[in-house]
Amino acid sequence: MAAPVISRAAEQSPSATQKLTIGKALNLGLRTAMENDPKVIVMGEDVGKLGGVFRITDGLQKDFGEHRVLDTPLAESGIIGTAVGLAIRGYRPVCEIQFDGFIFPGFDQIVSQVAKVHFRSEGRLRMPMVIRVPFGGGIGAVEHHSESPESYFAHTAGLRVVSCSNAVDAYWMLQQAIQCEDPVLFFEPKRYYHSGALRAEVDTAVTPAPLFSSQVLRTGNSATLVAYGPSVKVCLDAAAAADEDGTSLEVIDLRTLSPLDLGPVFESVRKTGRLIAVSEAPANSSLTSEIAMRVQQECFYSLEAPVLRVTGFDTPYPPTKLEEHFLPDLDRVLHAVDRALAW
Amino acid sequence: MPPPEPTPMVPGSRTAAPSPHQVIEGLKATDDPRALELLTPEGERVAHPEFDPYLSDIGPEELKGFYRDMVLVRRYDREGNALQRQGQLGIWVPLLGQEAAQIGAGRALTPKDMAFPSYREHGVAWCRGVDLKDLLGIFRCSDHSSWDYQEKRFTPYTIVIGNQVLNAAGYAMGQRFDGKVGNTDEAENEATMVFFGDGATSQGDVHEGFVWASVYDAPLVFFCQNNQWAISEPTERQSRLPLYNRARGYGFPGVRVDGNDVLACLAVSRWALEQCRAGNGPVLIEAFTYRMDAHTTTDDPTRYRLSDELETWKLKDPIERVRVHLARNGLADNEFFDSVQAESDALAEQIREHCFAMPQPGPERVFANVYHDPHPVLDAQRDEYLDYLAGFEEEGVH
Numbered sequence: 001m002a003a004p005v006i007s008r009a010a011e012q013s014p015s016a017t018q019k020l021t022i023g024k025a026l027n028l029g030l031r032t033a034m035e036n037d038p039k040v041i042v043m044g045e046d047v048g049k050l051g052g053v054f055r056i057t058d059g060l061q062k063d064f065g066e067h068r069v070l071d072t073p074l075a076e077s078g079i080i081g082t083a084v085g086l087a088i089r090g091y092r093p094v095c096e097i098q099f100d101g102f103i104f105p106g107f108d109q110i111v112s113q114v115a116k117v118h119f120r121s122e123g124r125l126r127m128p129m130v131i132r133v134p135f136g137g138g139i140g141a142v143e144h145h146s147e148s149p150e151s152y153f154a155h156t157a158g159l160r161v162v163s164c165s166n167a168v169d170a171y172w173m174l175q176q177a178i179q180c181e182d183p184v185l186f187f188e189p190k191r192y193y194h195s196g197a198l199r200a201e202v203d204t205a206v207t208p209a210p211l212f213s214s215q216v217l218r219t220g221n222s223a224t225l226v227a228y229g230p231s232v233k234v235c236l237d238a239a240a241a242a243d244e245d246g247t248s249l250e251v252i253d254l255r256t257l258s259p260l261d262l263g264p265v266f267e268s269v270r271k272t273g274r275l276i277a278v279s280e281a282p283a284n285s286s287l288t289s290e291i292a293m294r295v296q297q298e299c300f301y302s303l304e305a306p307v308l309r310v311t312g313f314d315t316p317y318p319p320t321k322l323e324e325h326f327l328p329d330l331d332r333v334l335h336a337v338d339r340a341l342a343w
Numbered sequence: 344m345p346p347p348e349p350t351p352m353v354p355g356s357r358t359a360a361p362s363p364h365q366v367i368e369g370l371k372a373t374d375d376p377r378a379l380e381l382l383t384p385e386g387e388r389v390a391h392p393e394f395d396p397y398l399s400d401i402g403p404e405e406l407k408g409f410y411r412d413m414v415l416v417r418r419y420d421r422e423g424n425a426l427q428r429q430g431q432l433g434i435w436v437p438l439l440g441q442e443a444a445q446i447g448a449g450r451a452l453t454p455k456d457m458a459f460p461s462y463r464e465h466g467v468a469w470c471r472g473v474d475l476k477d478l479l480g481i482f483r484c485s486d487h488s489s490w491d492y493q494e495k496r497f498t499p500y501t502i503v504i505g506n507q508v509l510n511a512a513g514y515a516m517g518q519r520f521d522g523k524v525g526n527t528d529e530a531e532n533e534a535t536m537v538f539f540g541d542g543a544t545s546q547g548d549v550h551e552g553f554v555w556a557s558v559y560d561a562p563l564v565f566f567c568q569n570n571q572w573a574i575s576e577p578t579e580r581q582s583r584l585p586l587y588n589r590a591r592g593y594g595f596p597g598v599r600v601d602g603n604d605v606l607a608c609l610a611v612s613r614w615a616l617e618q619c620r621a622g623n624g625p626v627l628i629e630a631f632t633y634r635m636d637a638h639t640t641t642d643d644p645t646r647y648r649l650s651d652e653l654e655t656w657k658l659k660d661p662i663e664r665v666r667v668h669l670a671r672n673g674l675a676d677n678e679f680f681d682s683v684q685a686e687s688d689a690l691a692e693q694i695r696e697h698c699f700a701m702p703q704p705g706p707e708r709v710f711a712n713v714y715h716d717p718h719p720v721l722d723a724q725r726d727e728y729l730d731y732l733a734g735f736e737e738e739g740v741h
């Protein structure tokens with residue numbers, strides 16, 4: 001039997017607005033989803049007693065019990081594969097992959113079952129599952145802890161892929177992903193989990209933007225920056241810096257990586273004529289490749305410069321003493337902006 | 344033990360079924376039923392007819408050598424931890440408490456044998472003759488590692504849990520295919536040892552490694568350091584039964600050894616390697632030990648385990664029992680202990696100095712060694728990035 005559910009969310013804050021980090025917003029989003037639906041269960045390595053290595057599931061096992069927050073054996077294929085069975089049984093599993101680079105032992109289950117059960121069962125079986133992945137670099141970690149594997153999943157039909165970049169989206173998008181009847185890969189910008197600078201007012205009473213929609217975060221007319229996850233902050237910082245030099249940049253947070261919602265990007269590019277796509281993932285055969293292709297197809301006559309990219313290199317993630325070279329930063333983004341403007 | 348009586352089903356009054364632990368010989372993963380022990384925590388040498396022959400060449404000098412090994416690697420470990428705390432290393436993965444398991448296993452290997460470590464095997468690295476300085480880059484996050492893997496017969500550390508077990512199985516298959524087992528000239532024979540933790544035993548790669556090694560009679564010793572914890576998860580999350588039992592299902596022997604007893608770890612490892620070299624196929628060793636420190640420097644064990652547990656294990660310290668044995672039996676004097684202490688301080692000093700002097704790698708390193716053969720696309724990417732950086736330098740000059 002699960003322990004009685006105490007609505008800490010409700011207890012803590014009589015008003016609907018709370019100032020939260022991305023990490024705390026995810027935690028509250030999970031808690032709310034678990035309160036709203038007894039079929040929502042959380043599973044992964046160290047998610048119970050420890051609350052996850054990033055503490056995103058902190059306190060959930062204590063409040064919801066060991067049957068709803070499972071410290072699983074150490075095997076990602078096991079976590080994902082059993083979540084498939086639980087979903088067939090009517091649960092809505094939320095799986096945590098401890099770090100991006102450890103999703104690969106579960107890759108087979110994700111590609112062969114999670115992505116295809118609905119298709120293979122002629123739509124009779126649903127796969128309402130969320131796979132949470134802390135992703136990206138910038139945390140000075142050892143190998144396999146800083147990767148951006150999202151393109152593999154966006155490439156796989158049957159999966160939906162999203163990424164949040166701020167606390168409001170963290171709170172809402174996670175709940176929306178849990179409510180989705182299809183499997184959702186949920187990429188979280190781990191380096192900003194506990195960032196005080198990204199702490200934001202989260203209004204838990206508003207109607208959120210649709211999950212599978214991109215959003216313009218800053219308007220401008222010289223060039224458009226499109227990014228997702230941790231790269232959004234880099235773009236916002238770049239736009240702020242460019243503004244001081246009199247260049248006005250539009251910044252779009254992609255939010256949904258599959259399906260892509262490029263309407264706002266097309267509209268923006270028709271206005272600015274220039275697009276720079278930014279992501280930590282290596283460029284080769286990636287989401288930024290797809291964006292560039294679609295934009296040239298839809299906005300060919302509006303483009304004043306080729307679509308440019310600022311991404312990780314086509315290498316494995318380097319030892320992190322070198323990560324400042326690998327990661328797109330303000331300078332590299334502004335350099336690309338200059339190139340686009342000078343074209 | 345006879346199986347328990349079946350529980351009668353009375354409608355409306357269901358009694359609890361016996362727990363799996365009661366069904367299977369009353370054992371739990373954490374029970375310590377038959378760990379081989381040759382040197383007790385109190386420093387008593389226990390005779391063992393089967394395993395003593397594997398220690399016939401171990402006299403006072405050798406035992407003092409193991410003591411020195413363990414003190415040095417512990418000192419190294421503590422220095423690594425301190426360097427992380429001082430911001431010189433990005434992270435440290437402590438081996439504290441696992442010295443006997445690693446030195447026992449490491450000293451059983453011969454130069455021809457191959458070893459596949461996980462990420463905590465600093466003690467095994469030491470036994471393989473790896474310069475401990477060469478491990479620092481991994482934790483300083485400045486390189487992946489830099490010893491000569493083929494010469495030392497010690498592969499790079501592996502962080503993805505369980506991956507190296509299958510790789511080791513393949514290597515051992517190769518040893519067998521190359522006719523390096525079962526030769527009458529024993530000097531011709533080889534074996535492989537792979538290191539992994541209790542948590543790793545749940546990974547598919549480890550189970551597949553068991554299967555491959557088994558069906559190909561690969562000369563592979565699976566050396567599992569059961570330190571009771573996989574980050575915050577106790578061994579019961581991975582297994583109902585003590586882990587060494589797993590071997591039986593795959594068709595090879597499994598042994599549990601007191602992982603804090605360097606002599607037992609050495610004897611059992613030598614026996615297991617001998618089995619492998621003779622061509623009898625793999626062996627699983629479960630070294631029952633304890634992770635006395637945090638999982639890594641980023642972990643906070645107070646969130647999930649009680650400090651009494653650590654206190655109990657301190658009484659079984661792997662180094663202390665050897666020290667007591669040596670001192671009590673008059674095999675070593677204070678001069679010896681002092682000299683090992685001094686040597687360990689000197690090692691720590693060297694490691695420190697080396698760490699502080701480690702250069703920041705240059706940006707071209709990002710692109711190095713991704714491929715062996717030239718790769719035009721990546722080469723162009725590198726050149727473009729280096730040009731971009733050079734642009735800043737030019738700006739700086741103006």
Ligand SMILES: Cc1ncc(C[n+]2csc(CCOP(=O)(O)OP(=O)(O)O)c2C)c(N)n1
Nearest residue numbers: 045102502503504540541542543572573574
């Ligand atoms: C495939 C994979 N999943 C998750 C992790 C994160 N992780 C690192 S160590 C660890 C626990 C390992 O426990 P165990 O096998 O007992 O080895 P120990 O660390 O105790 O030596 C986990 C979950 C990882 N490195 N690789």
Ligand SMILES: [Mg+2]
Nearest residue numbers: 540541572573
């Ligand atoms: Mg362990």
